Amino acid sequence: MAYGAVAGSVFGLAYGDAMGAPTEFLSYAEIMRRHDVPGPRELPVHGGVAMVTDDTQMALAVADALVSAREDGHALTPQRLNPRLRGRFLAWWDSPDNNRAPGNTCLKACRNLATGMAWEKATVRGSKGCGANMRVTPVGLLDGVSEADRCGASQLQSALTHGHPTALAASDLTAAAVHALRAGVGPRDLPAYLRAHAAAQREVYHGDWLGDELWRGPFGTTPEAFIARGWDECLGVLDRLDAALLRADRRSDPCQATGAGWIAEEAFATGLLCFLLYEDSPVDTVARAAATSGDSDSIAALAGAFAGVWHGVDAWPQEWSGVIEYRDELERLSGALSGVPGR
Numbered sequence: 001m002a003y004g005a006v007a008g009s010v011f012g013l014a015y016g017d018a019m020g021a022p023t024e025f026l027s028y029a030e031i032m033r034r035h036d037v038p039g040p041r042e043l044p045v046h047g048g049v050a051m052v053t054d055d056t057q058m059a060l061a062v063a064d065a066l067v068s069a070r071e072d073g074h075a076l077t078p079q080r081l082n083p084r085l086r087g088r089f090l091a092w093w094d095s096p097d098n099n100r101a102p103g104n105t106c107l108k109a110c111r112n113l114a115t116g117m118a119w120e121k122a123t124v125r126g127s128k129g130c131g132a133n134m135r136v137t138p139v140g141l142l143d144g145v146s147e148a149d150r151c152g153a154s155q156l157q158s159a160l161t162h163g164h165p166t167a168l169a170a171s172d173l174t175a176a177a178v179h180a181l182r183a184g185v186g187p188r189d190l191p192a193y194l195r196a197h198a199a200a201q202r203e204v205y206h207g208d209w210l211g212d213e214l215w216r217g218p219f220g221t222t223p224e225a226f227i228a229r230g231w232d233e234c235l236g237v238l239d240r241l242d243a244a245l246l247r248a249d250r251r252s253d254p255c256q257a258t259g260a261g262w263i264a265e266e267a268f269a270t271g272l273l274c275f276l277l278y279e280d281s282p283v284d285t286v287a288r289a290a291a292t293s294g295d296s297d298s299i300a301a302l303a304g305a306f307a308g309v310w311h312g313v314d315a316w317p318q319e320w321s322g323v324i325e326y327r328d329e330l331e332r333l334s335g336a337l338s339g340v341p342g343r
Helices: 003-023 028-034 054-069 078-093 104-114 137-141 147-159 165-182 187-201 223-247 264-277 282-290 296-311 318-322 327-338
Strands: none
Touching: 003 054, 003 137, 003 165, 003 282, 003 296, 003 318, 003 327, 054 078, 054 137, 054 147, 054 296, 054 327, 078 104, 078 147, 137 147, 137 165, 137 296, 137 327, 147 165, 165 187, 165 223, 165 264, 165 296, 187 223, 187 264, 223 264, 264 282, 264 296, 282 296
């Protein structure tokens, strides 16, 4: 795959994350007093660095696990990916840089994993917080992976911490959006593509990736019923996305249309809405996503990943790459994911 699209998405996620962090706990009225529509258009730089949050840190962990799992031409399998995800998540959890107000679900699950607990027991089964799908976008950037394995990998990286069926489905849908844009599906055709993907996957439980224990619990009496619950909630938020696109309202808070983004399916839909409202301008996309009343860093991170894979890395302001935190790691993993190491 072309390096530009991969790097555009990887850097775009970090740019959106940094842009949205300062507005995360502000009301929409307060944000609009500080910024006109679409929102802030410059990265917040302090001491020469635009700082990111745990959203970017964990996306880098997923990307690094994917790269390692496929080293030396290995196929992407759950047996290779699972321990690498676990190791990267625990390294993040134990890092002194893990000081960006990370989500309680990720912290709790990682504490469990650190004891040696099996991931099926360690995961927080009732959580569909956005902490799983804000980090999944690198899965959608992979070449040479079947649809079934892309879906399985997307859901597995969620399942290690967020075991709710909607967290799994929303992660899958987020990666599918990145993959579709990478493959040339245009922004205006994307909602229909995603609806078809959700309908096709609705009762597909990827047992080779998820095992035979995760589905047993309060959300379904069979594997198919378990995962269908998650896809039904994603299909519901796609209905809200379609209605918002018909209105094409650029002045109101996007969270009023598709949700505040604290939960998985809403973070996906609101990030995508911001991209589709400003499909011609990646800077306006992340500005709009940052100017939201909800989980603005996660919404903007997702919006930046969508805009970046569509427009490519050269569409972002050149000066941003010089100040973004983790620049070297973003560059390394962009090269590795695209098959152009050393960039």
